[in-house]
Amino acid sequence: xxxxxxxxxxxxxxxxxxxxxxxxxxxxxxxxxxxxxxxxxxxxxxxxxxxxxxxxxxxxxxxxxxxxxxxxxxxxxxxxxxxxxxxxxxxxxxxxxxxxxxxxxxxxxx
DNA sequence: GCCGTGACGAAGC
DNA sequence: CGCTTCGCCACGG
Numbered sequence: 412x413x414x415x416x417x418x419x420x421x422x423x424x425x426x427x428x429x430x431x432x433x434x435x436x437x438x439x440x441x442x443x444x445x446x447x448x449x450x451x452x453x454x455x456x457x458x459x460x461x462x463x464x465x466x467x468x469x470x471x472x473x474x475x476x477x478x479x480x481x482x483x484x485x486x487x488x489x490x491x492x493x494x495x496x497x498x499x500x501x502x503x504x505x506x507x508x509x510x511x512x513x514x515x516x517x518x519x520x521x
Numbered sequence: 522g523c524c525g526t527g528a529c530g531a532a533g534c
Numbered sequence: 535c536g537c538t539t540c541g542c543c544a545c546g547g
Contacts, residue, residue, distance in 0.1 A: 447529090448542045449542080454528075457528060481528090
């Protein structure tokens, strides 16, 4: 069987996030069938920086639409990237998060 | 090889 | 209504 690890699976889903859209760690975990492993998804994102093709980790935020990962990007890099894609971010909070929310369980389910 | 920690999330108290 | 605890998995010390 394939050597697909949780990380690889996370990367695969994250790379399918359309531009201008965002998703949550829990959503990815849920899509993988391990919604309780949302922490591992975040951990995977940490390693995503060494993954190739690069993973748009800046499009992955927490359930609140809060840029919790921006601290790991360094400064406001994450917000810059999101705004460059048309995502409004105020005070580390994504605006219209529920509209921009890209749920793999829904988008990839069909 | 055990313990602590982490980009989360939901449930419990 | 807000803080605490548990779950999950991987990795560093």
